[in-house]
Amino acid sequence: MPQPIRKFTLALHLGSSVGWIGAAFAYLAVVAVLMSSRDLTMRRDTIGLMNSIDWFVMMPMAYTALLTGVVIALATPWGLFRHWWVLLSLLLTVGAVLILTEYSLGIRSLAAAIAAGPTLDQQELAKLNRAGSGDLVHNVFGLGVLLAITVLNVYKPRGLTRYGWNKQRDLRRKAMQQRSRTAAESRA
């Protein structure tokens, strides 16, 4: 991949990753409002806001971060399965994206029920009353995963997977063969 495109993809990856983490922290404040308020109108509005943050900020940021991360890994010698830190980051990101998607679908159905009419049935009302602690758990667990991925990406700890080690060994052998061929040609 040409360097300008790689740099642009990297900028996109960093921007979306930081945006995802920022949105997750902002979400924490919204969840705090949901947990502290007993007013039904406020709780309904807060669910609507959470739905908007989920679908217009968090989900696009999460999928962009995953996609650009995979592109950068595949387009550079890092690879996707060669280094443990890349593989672990990938697994954690995929897990976080799947859980976020499942969670966002749940929020959307509740927000849709709220938007559909001024009155809620008993089941929806019970869901609205229960909302809060579960969202906090989801948010805190998600932030933990995102911060762990950040640490992995900044420190890039050493360690090759067996696949990466074999790949590196093959590359070294090819380079050595090339060198000895060149040396033999220059002698001849």
Next chain:
Amino acid sequence: MADIHSDPEPDRNDGSLDRGPGAPSWVATDEDREKDVYPGMPAWVKVSGVLAVLWFTLYALAQGGGMFGHM
């Protein structure tokens, strides 16, 4: 005054595996390369793996425990 924008390890995000002068510290050492045996999974991966499994298990338990009002 040092330039705060300069990268002490040039272009560390290109995944370069070269250990020439100024090469990043996380690539394999020459000693590693001389050995022709896979060194195995590093300890930090084992610890991180266990922590990750524990983290997701705790999350699943919290979810199964009815803490998720929207699910």
